[in-house]
Amino acid sequence: MKRLTIARYGLWLLCAACVLADASSCHFGLSLAFAQDQPTSPTQVVINQIDASAFPNIKLFVSVQDAAGKMVRGLESKDFFVTEDEVEQSPVTVATQLPSVATVLVLDTSGSMKGAIADTKQAATTYVDLARPEDEMCLMVFSDRPNIVQSFTADKNAVKRAVEAIKARGNTALYDAAYEAIKSFGEKKGRKVIILLTDGRDDDGTNKPLSKKTLDDVIKAAKETNIPIFAIGLGKDIDEEVLKKLASESGGRYFASPSSADLAALYQEISAQLTGQYLLSYATDLSERDGSWHRVIVKVGGSTGQKQYMAPLDQAAASPPAPPTPETKPAPPPASSAGAAKPSVNVLAASQGTQILFITSQYNDSDWAAARLIDEAIGEGHGYSAKDASPQEILFELPKTAILSSVVIDPYTTEREDRWAKDVEIWVSTVGPYDGFTKAASVTVDNTRMESQDPSISLTEQIFPIPETRARWIKVLLKNNYGGSYIQLGEIKLLGSYSEEKEADPLAGLVNVFSEEMGGKILYFSSQYNDSDWAAKNLIDGKVGKGQGYSSEDNKPVEILFVLPKELTITHVAFNPFTTENPNRWAQEVEVQVSTEGPKQGFQSAGVFTLHNRLGADPNKPLPDQIFALKTPVQARFIKLLLHKNHGGSYMQLGEFKAFTPKP
Known part of the structure; x- marks a missing residue:
């Protein structure tokens, strides 16, 4: 390879000399054309990604750049020298066409991005437009926490609609966003990339x-x-060293x-770099699927790039032999049907229809969500973690009343055992999710x-046996842990059977005064975010x-x-705090006042209510209303809803409000 390079360089010098000497056998146009056919001398070689999914066949996605940072094109197999663990790999082939790429666009939507959000949308849209039809994209935004607003799709219009809908609010959970972006690929194979944009550093608002x-x-x-992570640092308040390290150590680029006005050009440059990658393939002489690390070096001329990959781990080979099957014994005769007990099931399992109504905190809504407590699995991605070590409350609603016989707790998580929950209490209620609880x-x-x-x-x-207990609502209190900085728990189960008794409908014989047939409507509001998707009128649209x-x-x-068409008796109220935004913005303490005298006088309180914010709820599934029976029925022509406070977020939000009266 070196000899070839020297020969070409010598020939180029000879042609140049002929031009200078004005020799009749050489022509300037010929020598210039020859020079333009040669690749620009590279100054940087980067192995962006190593795909070992088809081990022992290895694929390398490599970027070769010149001194100006532009992609060097036109290289062939003979221009690359590849070693793995210091052993030359041959043959190495260069593909003529790149496969599709899966991209996670990660956009900082913290409050500080508000002035740059328009340019950010334009830049992200530019990248989407440059994608090939077979390329897939996923859109993740982050502020207080990461949130996937568009899962992987090749539908460009769907991604652009998701980009257009983003808004800037909150703080900056940078590392959580980058980590969740990596995890979002799941079992996807092939070419992958993360493009992360931020204007700040990981910060909770207090530095x-x-x-x-x-x-x-x-x-x-x-x-x-x-x-690989391609990181873009916007403005002057970024931690540039962090972003550079994130990019360089992952195989990306910083x-x-x-200015936000530069973003569109940068996204175009990233697209061009991905388009200009080389796909190198070779078959490694390794045969061990042992999960060990291997270093690959790619040389082009005098420039070198290197990256490591982990060989696949053969689970069958790594696992010990299965223990011998114990000798089977004849099963005992079945009990008589008259005295047979109902089969015991885990009534707390999500597969049974149990919902989480409230949690004090959860670290995120994915691999550390409270929902992992009832997914009937433990291990990586199947544990619950609070945001700190303070006592935690988790409230569950069973699909129907159950008779409990024992509680099963598995503290196992993949993190340190000093974070595992220590003292746990189980409280139950058949009255409602807000009162009637007794310790079980x-x-x-x-x-x-x-x-x-x-x-x-x-x-x-x-396993902890408990006295036979009836329950529809379960409150789990994690009182403390073994000294770690977070309270964590792997799984919790409640064994028992469902009651056959028919449950009464608390709203039987009642009608919502804001329904179309009853005609209640909004008269005044002190604040609303806009007049469309966040308007006060949405509170009584039944959705x-x-x-x-x-x-x-x-x-x-x-x-x-609110005003009613006539004076009515109000017996119950219901709230659904659910919105599609951060649950810390959902209303927590609300009050209902009523008057029969007029819109400005005669109001009396009908009750103050505490709402659960249902962290971890699936935004694609409907949630039940939180229903309250008034201690004393009240007469009302005017109803005033007061939202006193939320769970700490920057906006006050509520999904739905209803008030009920006996059907006419």
């Missing part, structure tokens, strides 16, 4: 880190999955954007770690979900006044 994950966690995950159990959970080699069998699961919620302009108390 302290907001993310639970650290920079090291993100880099470790990126290396293990071999996913771009500085002094108080237990101490052992935190001895035992690693099971069979993921279907847990060695840390602990919850995207475009069907109410939001104020800030998080200050709100007053909303």
Whole structure:
């Protein structure tokens, strides 16, 4: 290879000399054309990604750039020299066409991005427009927490609609966003890339880190999955060293954007770099699927790039032989049908229809969500973590009343055992989710770690019998842990059987005064975010979900006044706090006042109510209303709804409000 380069360079010099000498056998146009056919001398070689999914066949996605940072094109197999663990790999082929690429666009939508949000949307749209029809994209935004607003799709219009809908609010959970972006690829194979844009550093608003994950966690995950991160730092308040490290150690590239006006050009440049990658393929002489790391070096001329990959791990080879099957014994004769007990099931399992109504906190809504407590699995991505070590409350609603016999708790998570929950209480109610609770159990959970080699069998699961107890609503209190900085728990089960008794409908014989047939309507509101998808009128449209919620302009108390066509008796009220935004913005303390005298006088309180914000709820599934029976029925012609406070967010939001009267 070196000899070829020297020969070409010598021939070029000879032609140049002929021109200078005006020799009749050489022509300037011929020598210039020859020079233009040669690749520009590279100054940087970067292995962006190593795909070992078809091991031992290895694919390398490589960028070769000149001194100006432009992609060097036109290289052939003979221009690349590849070694793996210091052993030359041959033959190495260069593909003539690149496969499709899966991109996660990660956009900072914290409050500081408000002035740049228009340019950000334009830049992201530019990247989407440049994608090929077969390329897939996923859109993630982040402020207080990461949120996937468009899952992987090749539908460009769907991605652009999601981009257009983003808004800037909140703080900056940078590391959590990068980590979740890596995890979002799941089992996807092939070419992958993350493009991350931020204008700040990981910050909770008080100059302290907001993310639970650290920079090291993100880099470790990126290396293990071999996913490059192209990081864009916008403005002057960024931590440039962090972004450079994130990009360089993952196989990506860092771009500085002094102004949001530069973003579109940077996204075009990233698209061009991905388009200009080389796909190198070779068959490694390794045969061991042992999960070990291997270093690959690619040389082009005098420039070198290197990256590591992890060989696949053969689970069958790594697992110990299965224990011998124990001798089977004849099953005992079945009990008589007259005295047979109902089969015991885990009534708390999500598969049974249990919903989480409230949690004090959860670290995120994915691999550390409260929903993981009832997914009937433990291990990576199947544990619950709070945001800190303070006591936690989790409220569950069963699909119907059950008779409980025992509680099963598995503290196992993949993190340190000093974070595992220690003292746990179980409270139950058949009255409602807000009152009537009695203590059913108080237990101490052992935190001895035992690693099971069979993921279907847990060695840390602990069973606690409880007196036979009826329950429809379950409150789990995690009182403390073993000294760690977060309270964590792997799984909780309640064994029992469902009651056959028919449950009464609390709203039987009642009608919503804001229904079309009853004619209640809005008369006044002190604040609303806009007159469309966050308008006060959405509170009584009978719907919850995207475009069907109410939001104020800030998080200050709100007053909303309703008028009824005539004086009516109000016996119940119902609220659905659900909106598609951060649950810390959902209303928490609300009050209902009524008057028969007029819209400005004679109001008396009918009750103050505390709403649960249902963290971890699936935004694609409807949620039940939170229903309250008034202590005393009241007469009303005018109803005033007061939203006193939320769960700490920057806006006051509510999904739906209803008031009920006996049917005429």
